[in-house]
Amino acid sequence: MQALSLHMSKTAMGASQKDFESAMNQVKLLKKDPGNEVKLKLYALYKQTTEGPCNTPRPGVFDLINKAKWDAWNALGNLPKETARQNYVDLVSDLSSSDSSSQVKPEADRKQPGYETLVVTSEDSITKIMMNRPAKKNALTIQMYREIMLALEAASKDDSTIIVLTGNGDYYSSGNDLMNFMNIPPGEMEKEAKNGAILLRDFVGCFIDFPKPLVAVINGPAIGISVTILGLFDLVYASDRATFHTPFTHLGQSPEGCSSYTFPKIMGQAKAAEMLMFGKKLTAREACAQGLVTEVFPDSTFQKEVWTRLKAYSKLPRNTLHISKQSIRNLEKEKLHAVNAEENSVLQERWLSDECINAVMSFLSRKAKL
Numbered sequence: 001m002q003a004l005s006l007h008m009s010k011t012a013m014g015a016s017q018k019d020f021e022s023a024m025n026q027v028k029l030l031k032k033d034p035g036n037e038v039k040l041k042l043y044a045l046y047k048q049t050t051e052g053p054c055n056t057p058r059p060g061v062f063d064l065i066n067k068a069k070w071d072a073w074n075a076l077g078n079l080p081k082e083t084a085r086q087n088y089v090d091l092v093s094d095l096s097s098s099d100s101s102s103q104v105k106p107e108a109d110r111k112q113p114g115y116e117t118l119v120v121t122s123e124d125s126i127t128k129i130m131m132n133r134p135a136k137k138n139a140l141t142i143q144m145y146r147e148i149m150l151a152l153e154a155a156s157k158d159d160s161t162i163i164v165l166t167g168n169g170d171y172y173s174s175g176n177d178l179m180n181f182m183n184i185p186p187g188e189m190e191k192e193a194k195n196g197a198i199l200l201r202d203f204v205g206c207f208i209d210f211p212k213p214l215v216a217v218i219n220g221p222a223i224g225i226s227v228t229i230l231g232l233f234d235l236v237y238a239s240d241r242a243t244f245h246t247p248f249t250h251l252g253q254s255p256e257g258c259s260s261y262t263f264p265k266i267m268g269q270a271k272a273a274e275m276l277m278f279g280k281k282l283t284a285r286e287a288c289a290q291g292l293v294t295e296v297f298p299d300s301t302f303q304k305e306v307w308t309r310l311k312a313y314s315k316l317p318r319n320t321l322h323i324s325k326q327s328i329r330n331l332e333k334e335k336l337h338a339v340n341a342e343e344n345s346v347l348q349e350r351w352l353s354d355e356c357i358n359a360v361m362s363f364l365s366r367k368a369k370l
């Protein structure tokens with residue numbers, strides 16, 4: 001009733017019959033259901049405008065819907081037809097404007113500025129960080145590592161409940177961009193290896209310390225570091241087109257992303273060795289059977305099913321979810337940072353080895369592909 005009296009005082013000039021008819025058409029075009037209470041108000045005002053005060057018998061006690069409608073109409077008492085018409089038109093006008101402002105904006109409008117290699121969007125309490133170099137299979141450049149760290153830092157402070165990392169195009173990510181190893185002057189190798197190890201330590205450190213639920217939406221094949229850090233995520237959803245490949249030995253490199261600790265814990269020593277030492281590539285279903293992936297979805301329905309699931313999860317009590325994540329993670333944080341430091345110091349050495357340099361040169365001269 002409060003809303004109705006508000007509408008009554010809104011216009012000095014009365015609404016015409018034409019305004020009323022146009023408002024009736026507008027109601028049919030509303031995209032958002034206005035809810036039962038508002039629908040009853042609309043009904044009552046419509047009846048009052050077209051028939052005057054309610055003077056029909058009250059429906060029986062079990063005729064719940066018609067009784068509610070009758071009550072709403074009857075509550076308008078002797079409200080003049082012209083006022084009811086005006087109130088109907090005002091109410092529809094309010095509903096139409098809130099309906100258009102609540103419509104979902106296209107992704108381009110929701111995109112957060114400032115990223116060149118990522119598309120970062122926030123909607124439904126979910127911040128989505130999408131790696132965006134599809135032509136290069138989302139290979140991670142130095143800039144991309146830095147932008148992911150910045151996006152995670154921002155997402156840890158925004159009002160989102162869940163954070164998603166995913167890839168644009170047919171790959172999730174082909175791992176470290178091997179061009180990162182190019183154009184290093186001969187005398188600078190050691191310095192660059194040291195800088196690489198610091199970048200990697202900080203990058204993996206962000207995932208270790210991230211305070212909110214972190215979900216990987218694996219839209220296609222994943223290689224190298226994009227696989228190893230999965231042990232630091234809370235949920236990993238994969239398309240059945242995805243594969244998981246850590247070919248470190250082939251590349252003269254050693255495991256990172258805390259995988260030397262998380263993988264044996266997740267899948268057992270023998271399976272972890274087959275992946276991390278011998279470079280066995282897993283299908284999504286194999287990775288799920290081994291506990292690295294939470295659930296696999298058919299590629300044709302992957303995005304729809306995953307986002308429906310995540311939207312439901314994002315409505316869970318936010319603070320409770322974050323506290324649970326932190327209690328689980330805090331038990332291991334110190335250990336994970338120690339593993340991260342150790343892995344990076346080993347890798348720093350490997351990057352200077354002939355085996356690594358030859359593997360990278362071989363890829364860059366297009367002789368070898370994984």
Ligand SMILES: CCCCC/C=C/C(=O)SCCNC(=O)CCNC(=O)[C@H](O)C(C)(C)COP(=O)(O)OP(=O)(O)OC[C@H]1O[C@@H](n2cnc3c(N)ncnc32)[C@H](O)[C@@H]1OP(=O)(O)O
Nearest residue numbers: 135136137139174175176177178179196200224225369370
């Ligand atoms: C500083 C921190 C270091 C952290 C340590 C991390 C280690 C790792 O992540 S190790 C894993 C490194 N990744 C690889 O070795 C993958 C190398 N890429 C491939 O083997 C293949 O490109 C492929 C299997 C991923 C895809 O093959 P294909 O479908 O035939 O497509 P193309 O090879 O033609 O790829 C299209 C385009 O993208 C470029 N590209 C793909 N991945 C990478 C990469 N990781 N690094 C650099 N460039 C990559 C590829 O060269 C093609 O480029 P153009 O020829 O210019 O089109």
